[in-house]
Structures are given as C-alpha cells and as structure tokens.
Amino acid sequence: MSVATAASRQPQTAAETDPQTLGWMQGFPPPQDKTITFQDGSFRSFPELRWAWSNVRQLVPTVNVWRGPGPASVLPREDHDIGASASVTMDGRPITFARMLEETYADGIAVLHRGRLIYERYFGALKPHKPHIAMSVTKSFTGTLAGILVAEGKIDPQAPIIEYVPELKASAFGDARVHEAMDMTTGLQYTEVYTDKNSDVWGLRRANGMAPIPEGYQGATTIFDFLCAQKKQGEHGKAFAYKTVNSDVLAWICRRASGMTLSDLLSERIWTPMGAEEDAHYHVDRVGTESGGGGLSTTLRDLARFGETIRNHGRFNGRQIAPAAVVEDIARGGDVEKFKPAGYTTLPGASYRNQWWVSHNAHGAYMARGVHGQGIYIDPKAELVIARYASHPMAGNAANDPVTLPAYMALAKDLIAGG
Amino acid sequence: MSVATAASRQPQTAAETDPQTLGWMQGFPPPQDKTITFQDGSFRSFPELRWAWSNVRQLVPTVNVWRGPGPASVLPREDHDIGASASVTMDGRPITFARMLEETYADGIAVLHRGRLIYERYFGALKPHKPHIAMSVTKSFTGTLAGILVAEGKIDPQAPIIEYVPELKASAFGDARVHEAMDMTTGLQYTEVYTDKNSDVWGLRRANGMAPIPEGYQGATTIFDFLCAQKKQGEHGKAFAYKTVNSDVLAWICRRASGMTLSDLLSERIWTPMGAEEDAHYHVDRVGTESGGGGLSTTLRDLARFGETIRNHGRFNGRQIAPAAVVEDIARGGDVEKFKPAGYTTLPGASYRNQWWVSHNAHGAYMARGVHGQGIYIDPKAELVIARYASHPMAGNAANDPVTLPAYMALAKDLIAGG
Structure with a gap:
C-alpha cells in the first residue's frame, strides 16, 4: 500500500x-x-x-479478441473543444465538462457527434493504443451478442436457461428463463456490495481471476463452478436486481448457442466487422473462461466505435453489424416498474434491458455502465456518443452520476442548439 | 495429466x-x-x-509489444511446394521436408527465399494470426536490441555489468563485463538442465512466472531477485556455457541503457518499423518484468519478418531497422574455441555470438534457437530464412537437430541449384 x-x-x-x-x-x-x-x-x-485499470494484461491471464486482418475503420475527426460546456451537478454546483472529467477521475474520454470524433482526451496511465478495463460495460457487449444470437434464432429468450446449460439445473438458474438473465430479474441470494469483502461479488472475483485466492480457500475457483453454486431467493421475473452472475450465465448461453468462445464470438461478430483499431481482450479464469460480466478491455476509440455502431441501429463501417431490431429493442428499454424498487436515486424512471441501462429521459438516452466510472452514453436525439474510461476511487456509479449525467445532458443540449 | x-x-x-x-x-x-x-x-x-505454446497469454500475465498504427509490411508470396525436398538425417535416414516437420512436431513453418514467402504451413493449435511462444529465440531479440544500443553508444560491451546494474554487485555478475553476458561466457554455478526439476532453470521459471510457485516456496519470485542471487563458479570469459540468466541480465542492461521496458523497446526499435502483422507479447513476472531469456510470443509470419530483417543486414520494410554492423558482427560469429568444450555434437565447429548460434558451415548459416523446437534459420548463401514454431516433447534441441539441420541444408542446396 x-x-x-x-x-x-x-x-x-x-x-x-x-x-x-x-x-x-x-x-x-x-x-x-x-x-x-x-x-x-x-x-x-x-x-x-x-x-x-490500464494494465490488466500485465496482472492476470487474458485471451485476445482479434481485430481481424483488415485496416481500422475511419473515425472522422472534427475537433470541437467542449471542455467549457457548462452544467449543474445534481447537488447544485456549476461545473464545466473539463472539470467534470477531473472530478470523476477520467482516464480517457471520446465524444462522437453525428459519427465525428469531436473531443478526445487521455489522462493517467491511458494511451490511445492501450486497452483499459471496461468492467461491467462488458455486460452490454455480452447482451448485444446475445441479442444477435436471438435474432439468428440460436437463442430463444423465452426458453429455460437449462435448455442451453443443463449444468445449472440444481442452481438458482434451474427454473429461470433466458430473458430473466438478460434483464437481471432472476431471484438470487447472491449479493453485489463492492465495499463489503464478504459480499458474494468477491467470491465471483476470486472465481473469475480478478482477486487473489487465499491459501486454503474452499470456494469456487472457476466461473462455471461459481454459477452452478448460486442459490435462489424470492421469485424470478418479479424485479430488477443488478447481479453480475446473470451476465456470466448469459455469456455461458452464448457460448453453447454459438459453439464459440466469447472472445472468438466478439471478434467474429463485432470486432472484425467494426474495423476495431486494436485487439481487445478478456481476463480469464483458471480454465480459460472469459469474464462476460466484467472482463473486457478495449481501447477508448474502439469503445466509441462500438457505441456509434449501436447509436446507428447496428450499422457501422459500411455494414450491418447487429440487426437494427436488436438495438431498437435495447433502446426501447425494459420494465420501469420492475426497476423502480432497486432504488437507484441517480437514475429515476430508468429501466434495464438486455444488459443496458435505459434512462427514458427526454432524449431517450441509454448507457453501458461499469464500476469506477466506465461507460458508454448514447443520446439518440443529440446524435451523441460518449465513451469514457476512468479510475474513480469509489466502485459504485452513484459517485459519478451526480456529476457526469447532468454534464452529458448539458452537452447534448449544447450540440442540439449548435446544430 | x-x-x-x-x-x-x-x-x-x-x-x-x-x-x-x-x-x-x-x-x-x-x-x-x-x-x-x-x-x-x-x-x-x-x-x-x-x-x-500457442496459448501462453491465456495461462500467465503478459505485456504487449505494440505493432504501431501503420499497415503490416508486405510479405510477397510465391508458392513453391518444397515438401518433397529430400535429405538424410544425421543418423542416416532419408527423409522429406514435409516428413521432417511431422517428425519434429512443427506447429508452423514459414520459408522465405530471396524475401518471398515460398512455403507456409500450420499444424496443431497454431494459426496465422496467433502468437506462439518463441522460448529462447527471445534471446536473439534481446541480443539484437542490445547490439542496436551498442551501436548507438548507449551500451559499452567492454564495461562492467554493474556500471548499468549496480544491484548485481554481490552476485556472480559483479565482476563480469557486458560482452560476457552477450556471448554467455560468464562463470556461473547456475545449471540449465530441463529434465531435472532441481536444476536452477526451474527456479528461474518460478521467478519469471512460467512455473507455479509451490506453497511455502522460499526462492526468488521475481527475475531481478533471481539474478541478484546468482553465484560465481570458475572464471568469466573463458568458455561458452548456455545459461539463460545471461540473457536476462542483458535485458536488464538494455532497460537501464534505454530507460524503456523491454516490450516498449522492441515495439519502438523493431516491431513498429518492421511493419509487424500482429502485436507480440512477453510473459512477465509478478512485478511486470519481461522474460528476456524466453518469454516472447509472436506470430510465425512476424518471426519470419524478423529473420528476413537480419538476413538483409538489418534492412526491411524500406528502412534500416538495425545497423548493418550489428548484424554482420553476429553473422561473423563468436569464438569457436570457447564454444567447443560445451560439447554440442549436433553443432560441430559452431560458435555463439550476442545471443545467436553461428554454424560456420559452408553457407555461413546462423540461428536463433529455443526449446521444444523453436527457431530462425538464416542461410545467407541460399538467401533463405526459415521461421519455425514447434511443440516437440523433448525440450533440448539435440532432439531436433539431427532431422532439421540436414533438411535445412538440403533445401538451401535445392534453392541454389534451382536458381
């Protein structure tokens, strides 16, 4: 220390x-x-x-997400210094966009307006060609891949999870359906409290390779073993509860439905056709399983490319990467009533749909979100995509939202006003 | 098992x-x-x-060797099926080039003649875009980088090693000179017997991250600590003795002389200007130090590009990557008399110079060599470069040489005869 x-x-x-x-x-x-x-x-x-967070590969084993043999897709650049864009934080403090970045420990920010890179800054240990861990933004990649497989008829959201993964029969997921994992409405004992070392999320981190395993540890040491040990609590389908194991179950379903590793699936379906600039990578557990709930690292620009792909209804780099229906289903959002009881005070009226956070605000913005401040923010009305990597001291995004979300909305309004 | x-x-x-x-x-x-x-x-x-050996990254932490933002250099292709090229093994068996590959567990082979890729095959788990571990071929990269730094006046081969790494003062390297590490003529207690789990090379593997550390292990757990603990035996400068710690000391000198990590140095000086097709990577120890003695993984084609760079006196992709004098010094070879006592029966009359093996045969061939059959074979007379990755059951190259070396010479003669 x-x-x-x-x-x-x-x-x-x-x-x-x-x-x-x-x-x-x-x-x-x-x-x-x-x-x-x-x-x-x-x-x-x-x-x-x-x-x-900018050097995960040097700390743990990883698996590559190949960008393919082609050239990187062009991100047209049109510099526009939005650093002075003014907003008021949720607790009433006036702040600029640039100061917001500083206050929320941004490692990098890339802002696309109408597909043009208008603002790109790097801080801390991050560099344009270096991958940064996306944390739970990873989930939105998993959800999008699952959506693609649903559109291809390879996954049925209404089917029982055990149709794809019979190993989960005796677990909490034994009587759950695929869409309940997609939307995180399963009923689980599992807890996800980042600040409590006894919370189950720490067991998941030991299992997925992102926390050291103490001598004599008796818990699961692989992701699949950890998932099979999950116990049910309450009913499935009743309420949203943010629990990463759902994403790892969904990733398992994607592997079984496609016959591919998550890394090869992401490479083939998104990274290669999108024309990513650099390879991405997942950290893996002891038997090579990717963490589909939080293990992806990408460069900031490639995160922005993905965001722009989604904003464009799945179309990017001259091709349809995800079917438009998959993206529209996400943007439409999930069940607001099921989301409400979770009590996210910084996200009033929001919902969660297929591993994405949907604001249902005036601009129809939706987000991929990860601990310590990782995020993609898509504002369809302002034709705006914000990709952001950070290393905030607090894990939970409740520490970021009061400063970042008003700044994003203010920027969106500036851009709309500016034409 | x-x-x-x-x-x-x-x-x-x-x-x-x-x-x-x-x-x-x-x-x-x-x-x-x-x-x-x-x-x-x-x-x-x-x-x-x-x-x-084709999936090292999935097993241990690594650090990237960036290929830079530019396009891959062109490797002109001119298919020529040399699979039937005939030779006789050192123990008198007739064999074809294709059968030689099978018998020596090749994972991939790329043959360049006059800079054209005439033959490229993949086996086992290797694919064109996947890096394979180069094992001690890594040393020849370290030596070439050291040679570049010598040419730039940043390393003096005659200087004491402790001028660059004072931490080694109390170790075997405390009274050795840089060129003695380059040519592996230091006098060390350290033993390198791959088949003996009590041999010091296994301690080095635990320290550099390529062997698990048993509970309660008291030995060094970083490369630098392992090097500082080496003890002297005999005199420096008298005889060649193949001991990987020399390469790791040389890598340490390169870092101090350049102020760069080995991975950044390789990226900046070779990987980027050479127009590598894919990023390479080193496996690292617990504090992020690259294994300069055996930790590099590259694609087969990029290994071939490097071989061609050396054959071309340091020139490739339209630029001078290493000064010609650095390469010519390697090709000229080291002290044959100092090499002889080491007793390499498959390499009669050879020498070792700056981390390369020099045959002094009729064609002036020289090599980079790694356990389990990794290698670059450069035949200047035949204008031939062979890059090869393998997963031979035996670590030592004495198991490969009797079959591979005659096949390489026969191919060289075929190519010369064929014009």
Whole structure:
C-alpha cells in the first residue's frame, strides 16, 4: 500500500493521484513502495488502480479478441473543444465538462457527434493504443451478442436457461428463463456490495481471476463452478436486481448457442466487422473462461466505435453489424416498474434491458455502465456518443452520476442548439 | 495429466497428439481430463504443451509489444511446394521436408527465399494470426536490441555489468563485463538442465512466472531477485556455457541503457518499423518484468519478418531497422574455441555470438534457437530464412537437430541449384 493512501482518509484528487506523476511501476524494478502486484491485492487499492485499470494484461491471464486482418475503420475527426460546456451537478454546483472529467477521475474520454470524433482526451496511465478495463460495460457487449444470437434464432429468450446449460439445473438458474438473465430479474441470494469483502461479488472475483485466492480457500475457483453454486431467493421475473452472475450465465448461453468462445464470438461478430483499431481482450479464469460480466478491455476509440455502431441501429463501417431490431429493442428499454424498487436515486424512471441501462429521459438516452466510472452514453436525439474510461476511487456509479449525467445532458443540449 | 500421456512411454506422434483432434480445451467448460491449467503445471506436460505454446497469454500475465498504427509490411508470396525436398538425417535416414516437420512436431513453418514467402504451413493449435511462444529465440531479440544500443553508444560491451546494474554487485555478475553476458561466457554455478526439476532453470521459471510457485516456496519470485542471487563458479570469459540468466541480465542492461521496458523497446526499435502483422507479447513476472531469456510470443509470419530483417543486414520494410554492423558482427560469429568444450555434437565447429548460434558451415548459416523446437534459420548463401514454431516433447534441441539441420541444408542446396 502506498504512503499516499495511508496518509489521508479523503480520496486524493485526480491530479494528486496521476500514476505517471506518482511513479507507479516505473524503474527496473520499480521501488518497492511503487510496485503494484496481483498477488498482494494492491492493484485493487486506490490510487494503485489508476495504473492497474490500464494494465490488466500485465496482472492476470487474458485471451485476445482479434481485430481481424483488415485496416481500422475511419473515425472522422472534427475537433470541437467542449471542455467549457457548462452544467449543474445534481447537488447544485456549476461545473464545466473539463472539470467534470477531473472530478470523476477520467482516464480517457471520446465524444462522437453525428459519427465525428469531436473531443478526445487521455489522462493517467491511458494511451490511445492501450486497452483499459471496461468492467461491467462488458455486460452490454455480452447482451448485444446475445441479442444477435436471438435474432439468428440460436437463442430463444423465452426458453429455460437449462435448455442451453443443463449444468445449472440444481442452481438458482434451474427454473429461470433466458430473458430473466438478460434483464437481471432472476431471484438470487447472491449479493453485489463492492465495499463489503464478504459480499458474494468477491467470491465471483476470486472465481473469475480478478482477486487473489487465499491459501486454503474452499470456494469456487472457476466461473462455471461459481454459477452452478448460486442459490435462489424470492421469485424470478418479479424485479430488477443488478447481479453480475446473470451476465456470466448469459455469456455461458452464448457460448453453447454459438459453439464459440466469447472472445472468438466478439471478434467474429463485432470486432472484425467494426474495423476495431486494436485487439481487445478478456481476463480469464483458471480454465480459460472469459469474464462476460466484467472482463473486457478495449481501447477508448474502439469503445466509441462500438457505441456509434449501436447509436446507428447496428450499422457501422459500411455494414450491418447487429440487426437494427436488436438495438431498437435495447433502446426501447425494459420494465420501469420492475426497476423502480432497486432504488437507484441517480437514475429515476430508468429501466434495464438486455444488459443496458435505459434512462427514458427526454432524449431517450441509454448507457453501458461499469464500476469506477466506465461507460458508454448514447443520446439518440443529440446524435451523441460518449465513451469514457476512468479510475474513480469509489466502485459504485452513484459517485459519478451526480456529476457526469447532468454534464452529458448539458452537452447534448449544447450540440442540439449548435446544430 | 491426460490419459494419452499416462498410457505410453514412447512419445506419441504429432498426428496422435494434435491438440484439436484430442479436444484439448474445447467445450464450455472443457472436460476435466482435457483441461490445461497453469496452476496444476499441466501446461508444461506433453502433449498438453502442444496446446499451451500457442496459448501462453491465456495461462500467465503478459505485456504487449505494440505493432504501431501503420499497415503490416508486405510479405510477397510465391508458392513453391518444397515438401518433397529430400535429405538424410544425421543418423542416416532419408527423409522429406514435409516428413521432417511431422517428425519434429512443427506447429508452423514459414520459408522465405530471396524475401518471398515460398512455403507456409500450420499444424496443431497454431494459426496465422496467433502468437506462439518463441522460448529462447527471445534471446536473439534481446541480443539484437542490445547490439542496436551498442551501436548507438548507449551500451559499452567492454564495461562492467554493474556500471548499468549496480544491484548485481554481490552476485556472480559483479565482476563480469557486458560482452560476457552477450556471448554467455560468464562463470556461473547456475545449471540449465530441463529434465531435472532441481536444476536452477526451474527456479528461474518460478521467478519469471512460467512455473507455479509451490506453497511455502522460499526462492526468488521475481527475475531481478533471481539474478541478484546468482553465484560465481570458475572464471568469466573463458568458455561458452548456455545459461539463460545471461540473457536476462542483458535485458536488464538494455532497460537501464534505454530507460524503456523491454516490450516498449522492441515495439519502438523493431516491431513498429518492421511493419509487424500482429502485436507480440512477453510473459512477465509478478512485478511486470519481461522474460528476456524466453518469454516472447509472436506470430510465425512476424518471426519470419524478423529473420528476413537480419538476413538483409538489418534492412526491411524500406528502412534500416538495425545497423548493418550489428548484424554482420553476429553473422561473423563468436569464438569457436570457447564454444567447443560445451560439447554440442549436433553443432560441430559452431560458435555463439550476442545471443545467436553461428554454424560456420559452408553457407555461413546462423540461428536463433529455443526449446521444444523453436527457431530462425538464416542461410545467407541460399538467401533463405526459415521461421519455425514447434511443440516437440523433448525440450533440448539435440532432439531436433539431427532431422532439421540436414533438411535445412538440403533445401538451401535445392534453392541454389534451382536458381
């Protein structure tokens, strides 16, 4: 643990925790108090994670998502400095777009307006060609792939999950249907409290390879084993509850339905046709299974390309990558009533549909969201896509939303007004 | 361990151990007896390694060697089926080039004649876009990078090693010079016997991340710590002794002299200007240090590009990548008298120079060589480059050489005769 972390209780600012300035992992070897390892768990501490989220591959095993042999697709550039775009945070503070980025520990931001890259900035340890972990934005890739397989008739959303994965028979998913995993309306004992080391999400992280396994650990050490051990609580289909195991179950269904690994499926269906600039990668568990709930790393520009593909009803790089119906179904959103009881105060009136968050706001915006501030924000009315990687000290997006969401809406209005 | 391995003492043939046919790591999850993991050490067993050497990234942490943003350089293709090229093995058996590949468990072979790709074949788990581990062929990259830094005046081969790495003062390298690490003429206690699990090379593998660390292990868990613990035996500069720690020391010197990680240095000096087709990667230890002695993985075509760069006196893709003098110094070879006592019966009259093996045969051929049959073979007279990845059951190249080396010479003669 760093001296800086120990010295203060208040999280330090983005400038104070810049990994480059602090000298994390610099030198051969880096000084001991500037060394970040997987084994000692320091990669998950703040400010160490500001380096780690841009260097996941160096910490854990991964599998490549090949970009194919072709050239990268063109992202037309039309610089427009939106840094001064003004908004008011949910707690009433005036703030600029640039200051919002700083306050929310952005590692990079790419803004597309009508398909043109108008604003692109990198901070911290991120560089244009380096992949950054997308955390739960990964889920929206899994959902989109599942949607494509549904459109192809390879997955039936109404079918029981065990039709694809009989191994889940004795688990909580034994009597659930595919669409309940897609929309996270399964009834599960599993808890996802990032700040509680006893919460089940930490068991999932040990199983999927993103947390060290203590000596003598008796829990599951693979994703599939972890999923098979999940217990039911309550009823399926009644209410939205954000639980990552649903995404990993959906990823398992995608593999069985396609006969492909998740990485090959993403490469073939999206990464290659989209003309990604760089290979992406998933971190994998001990038997090579990708974390479909949080393990994807991509470059920022490729995240923006994916966002633009979705905004364009699945069309990008001169081809239809996902059927328009798949995207329209997501944009239309899920059941607002089932979402309400979850109590997301920063997302009033929202819903969750096929691994995407749908705001149902005046612009019909919808989002892919991941812990520590990862996100894709799509505003159809403003023809706006915001791709963002970050290393916020807090995992939960409740720490980001009050500052980021008003800034996104203000920018959208500026762009509409500006024509 | 697989049933196949347990069932027979005689290594099975390449066809019998094809990882695809055997179903290694296929299915979600793969069946238990077809699962290969890092933790249980199975990735190092035969035939499991036939899958593992093409999937290192899925087993251990790695760091990327970026290919840069430009297009891949063109490898002009002129198909010429040399599979029937005939030779006689060192023990007197007639054999064809194609049969030689099978007998030596080739995963892939790319043959360049006068810069044209005349023959390219893939077997086992390898595919054109997938990186395969180069094992000690990695050393020849380290040596070439060191040579470039020497030419730039950033490394003085006559200087004491501790001028660059003072941390090595109390180690065997404390009174050695840079050129002694380059040419592997240091006097060290360290042993490198692949078949003996008590040999020091296994300690190096635990330290560099390519062997699991048993509970309670007291040895070094990083490359740098392992190097600092090496003890002297005999005198420096007297005789060649193939010991991987020299390459890791040389890599450490390169980092200090350039101020760059080995991966960034390789990306900037070779991978990007060469127009590599895919990113390469190194496996890394627990603090992110690349294995400069054996950790590089590349695609077969990129290995061929590098070989052609060297054959062309450092020139490739329209630019001078390494100074011609660096390559000519390697091709000229090292001290044959210092090499002789090492007793390589398959390499009579050879020498070792700056991490390359020089045959001093009639064609002036020289090589990069790695365990389990990895290699680059450069025949200047025949204007021939052979890049080869393999997964031979035996680590030592004494198992390959009697079959491969005569086949390479016969092919060279065929090509010269064919004009």
